[in-house]
Amino acid sequence: MTQIAPPPREVSPDDLAARKRPAGPAVRTLVSPLALASAKGRAVYWTVFTGVVLAFVLAFLFPVYWMVTGAMKSPDELVQTPPTLFPKSFSLGAYTDSWELMDLPTHLWNTVVQASGAWILQLVFCTAAAYALSKLKPAFGKVILGGILATLMVPAQALVVPKYLTVADLPLIHTSLLNDPLGIWLPAVANAFNLYLLKRFFDQIPRDVLEAAEIDGAGKLRTLWSILLPMSRPVLGVVSIFALVAVWQDFLWPLMVFSDTDKQPISVALVQLSQNISLSVLIAAMVIASIPMVLMFLVFQRHIIAGISAGSTKG
Amino acid sequence: MKTAQVPQRSAAAPPPTTGQRPAGRGAPSPFRRKLSHQARAYGFLLGGLLCFALFSWYPAIRAVIIAFQKYTPGSAPEWVGTDNFTQVFQDPEFGAAWRNTLTFTLIALLIGFAVPFVMALVLNELRHARAFFRVVVYLPVMIPPVVSALLWKWFYDPGAGLANEVLSSLHLPTSNWSNGADTALVSLVIVATWANLGGTVLIYLAALQGIPGELYEAAELDGASIFQRIRHVTVPQTRFIILMLMLLQIIATMQVFTEPFVITGGGPENSTVTILYLIYKYAFLYNNFGGACALSVMLLVVLGLFSALYLRLTRTDD
Numbered sequence: 012m013t014q015i016a017p018p019p020r021e022v023s024p025d026d027l028a029a030r031k032r033p034a035g036p037a038v039r040t041l042v043s044p045l046a047l048a049s050a051k052g053r054a055v056y057w058t059v060f061t062g063v064v065l066a067f068v069l070a071f072l073f074p075v076y077w078m079v080t081g082a083m084k085s086p087d088e089l090v091q092t093p094p095t096l097f098p099k100s101f102s103l104g105a106y107t108d109s110w111e112l113m114d115l116p117t118h119l120w121n122t123v124v125q126a127s128g129a130w131i132l133q134l135v136f137c138t139a140a141a142y143a144l145s146k147l148k149p150a151f152g153k154v155i156l157g158g159i160l161a162t163l164m165v166p167a168q169a170l171v172v173p174k175y176l177t178v179a180d181l182p183l184i185h186t187s188l189l190n191d192p193l194g195i196w197l198p199a200v201a202n203a204f205n206l207y208l209l210k211r212f213f214d215q216i217p218r219d220v221l222e223a224a225e226i227d228g229a230g231k232l233r234t235l236w237s238i239l240l241p242m243s244r245p246v247l248g249v250v251s252i253f254a255l256v257a258v259w260q261d262f263l264w265p266l267m268v269f270s271d272t273d274k275q276p277i278s279v280a281l282v283q284l285s286q287n288i289s290l291s292v293l294i295a296a297m298v299i300a301s302i303p304m305v306l307m308f309l310v311f312q313r314h315i316i317a318g319i320s321a322g323s324t325k326g
Numbered sequence: 327m328k329t330a331q332v333p334q335r336s337a338a339a340p341p342p343t344t345g346q347r348p349a350g351r352g353a354p355s356p357f358r359r360k361l362s363h364q365a366r367a368y369g370f371l372l373g374g375l376l377c378f379a380l381f382s383w384y385p386a387i388r389a390v391i392i393a394f395q396k397y398t399p400g401s402a403p404e405w406v407g408t409d410n411f412t413q414v415f416q417d418p419e420f421g422a423a424w425r426n427t428l429t430f431t432l433i434a435l436l437i438g439f440a441v442p443f444v445m446a447l448v449l450n451e452l453r454h455a456r457a458f459f460r461v462v463v464y465l466p467v468m469i470p471p472v473v474s475a476l477l478w479k480w481f482y483d484p485g486a487g488l489a490n491e492v493l494s495s496l497h498l499p500t501s502n503w504s505n506g507a508d509t510a511l512v513s514l515v516i517v518a519t520w521a522n523l524g525g526t527v528l529i530y531l532a533a534l535q536g537i538p539g540e541l542y543e544a545a546e547l548d549g550a551s552i553f554q555r556i557r558h559v560t561v562p563q564t565r566f567i568i569l570m571l572m573l574l575q576i577i578a579t580m581q582v583f584t585e586p587f588v589i590t591g592g593g594p595e596n597s598t599v600t601i602l603y604l605i606y607k608y609a610f611l612y613n614n615f616g617g618a619c620a621l622s623v624m625l626l627v628v629l630g631l632f633s634a635l636y637l638r639l640t641r642t643d644d
Contacts, residue, residue, distance in 0.1 A: 043542070060452055068462070070520070072465070075469070092491065137374055140370065143367045149371060165633070166577055176397075285588075301468075308465070
C-alpha cells in the first residue's frame with residue numbers, strides 16, 4: 012500500500028500487546044503475592060507450573076510433533092505396535108511423494124488464489140461500504156446497515172444450500188460461479204462482522220479530519236485512500252487476518268463449490284484424496300497443508316492474540 | 327447507533343444553484359450537490375451491497391421459499407406446500423440428527439466451558455512463560471480443521487491409532503472411539519474441543535486480567551478461601567463473558583459438519599449424523615433441495631433465537 016500521508020497511529024496491536032504484565036511483581040490475581048512468596052507457596056507454584064507446561068506440551072504440541080514425525084516414518088514403522096517415539100530414520104520421502112502424488116502445488120496454489128482474492132475483495136468492498144455508511148451517510152444508510160447487521164443473526168452454515176443454488180445460477184445474469192474462484196471471493200465479501208468492525212473504527216475518526224481534507228480539495232476517494240486508510244492500519248490488519256484465516260480454514264463451502272478436482276483447495280483435496288492414499292503420504296500432506304497458517308500465526312502471533320483478547324472483551 | 331451529532335441536511339428548500347463551492351460545513355447544499363453526494367455514497371456502497379444482496383439476503387429468503395417447493399436445478403420449481411417438512415419429519419435420520427446435534431452441543435458446552443475456564447484460571451496465576459502458553463494453546467486453532475479431523479481420525483484408528491496405544495500402555499481398557507456407536511459422538515467432541523478451545527482460553531484470560539485485584543484482596547481479608555474467591559469474585563466478574571461465549575459456542579457447535587464428515591461419515595449407525603450433515607446429504611446425495619431447505623429453515627429458526635439473544639446482550643450502543 013502506498014502511503015501519502017504519514018499514518019497517525021491511534022491504537023496499534025503493539026500497544027495492546029504491551030498490556031501484558033511483566034513477570035515478577037504483578038497485578039494482584041486470585042492467589043496473593045504473599046502466599047506465593049512463602050517457601051511453600053513457591054514450591055506449589057513451581058509444581059503447578061511444571062505440571063501445566065507438561066500438560067500443554069502433551070496436549071497441544073505432541074499431536075503436532077506426532078504428525079510431523081509420523082510422516083517421516085516408514086509405512087511399516089507407522090503401523091507397528093508399540094509405536095516409536097522417534098522415527099528410526101528420518102526420511103522425507105513421504106513429503107516429496109505427497110507433493111507429487113496428491114498434486115499439492117496445484118491445491119496449495121488454488122487455496123492461495125481463493126484466500127488472497129477473498130481477502131483483497133473484502134478489503135476493497137467492505138472498506139468502501141464501511142466508509143460510505145460511516146462517513147458519507149447515504150439515504151437509507153441506517154436501513155442498509157440494519158440489513159447487514161441482521162445477517163449476523165443468520166448463521167452462515169445454515170444457509171449454504173440456498174447460497175449454493177444462487178452461486179450455481181446467479182439471478183438475472185444466469186451464470187454459474189461453480190468451480191470458479193469467484194464463487195469463494197464474492198460471497199466472502201458479504202461479511203457483516205468485518206464490515207461492522209471497519210465501520211466502528213471509521214466512526215471513531217473525527218469528521219473534522221476528513222472535512223479538512225475535503226476543504227483542501229481532496230475527493231471522497233482520495234480522502235478514503237490518503238487519510239482514512241492510513242489511520243486504520245490496525246483494524247485493516249485484524250480484518251486481513253480474519254479474512255485470510257476464514258477462507259484458508261473453510262471446508263464445507265469449497266467442498267460444495269469445487270467439484271473439479273484440480274480446482275479444489277487443499278482442505279477439500281485432502282479429504283477427497285485421503286481414501287486412496289497411503290497413511291504416511293496423507294500425513295505428510297496434512298503437515299504441508301498446516302504450514303502456511305501456522306507460519307502466519309507464528310509471525311503475527313502477538314497481533315493475532317492481542318486482537319482476540321481485546322476484540323472480544325470489549326464487545 | 328449514535329448519529330445525533332451529525333448535522334442532517336434537510337432535503338427541503340434547495341437554494342438556487344450557484345456553481346460555487348460552499349464555504350464549508352453548515353452551508354446550505356443545493357439539491358444537485360445532494361444528489362451527486364448520494365450517487366457517490368452509493369458508488370462506494372455498491373460492491374458490498376450487491377454481495378450482501380446476492381449471497382446473504384437473497385439466499386435467506388430463498389431458503390424459506392424453496393422449503394415449500396419441489397426443487398431440482400434445471401427444472402421449474404413446483405409448489406408442494408408443507409410436503410418437504412412432513413417428508414423430512416418422517417425420515418428416521420431426522421430424529422437422530424437433532425438428537426446428535428443437541429447431544430454434541432451439550433457435551434461440547436460442558437467440556438468446552440469447563441476446560442478452558444479452568445485453564446485460563448491456572449494460566450492467569452502463572453508468572454512465567456506466558457507467551458509460550460498463549461502460543462501453544464492457540465496453535466491447534468491455526469491448524470486447518472480438516473487436518474485436525476484427519477489427525478484425530480488417525481489417533482482413533484483401531485489398528486495404528488495412538489489413542490488405544492496410550493490406554494493399553496496405562497493398562498486401561500481400550501475404546502472403539504469414533505468407530506463405536508456409543509462413543510463416536512464423544513470422540514468428535516474431543517476433536518472439536520482440542521481444535522477450538524485456544525480462542526476461548528484467550529478470551530477468558532483477557533477477562534480474568536480485567537478483574538480488579540482489590541476485589542481479591544478484600545475477599546482475602548474477609549477470610550475467603552481460594553475456592554470462595556473463585557465463586558464470589560472470579561465467576562461474578564466474568565459472568566457476562568461466560569454467557570457470551572456459551573451462546574457463541576452453542577451457535578458454533580450446532581453447525582458442526584467437518585468432524586462428522588471427515589472422521590465418521592455420519593456413522594456408525596447414524597450416531598454422528600448432525601443437522602448440517604443431513605442438509606448436505608439431502609442436497610448433494612438425494613438431490614432433494616426442497617428437503618435440504620426445509621431442514622435449513624428449521625436450523626435457522628433455532629440458531630436465530632440464540633443469535634438474537636447474543637446480539638441483544640452484546641449491543642453496546644443505544
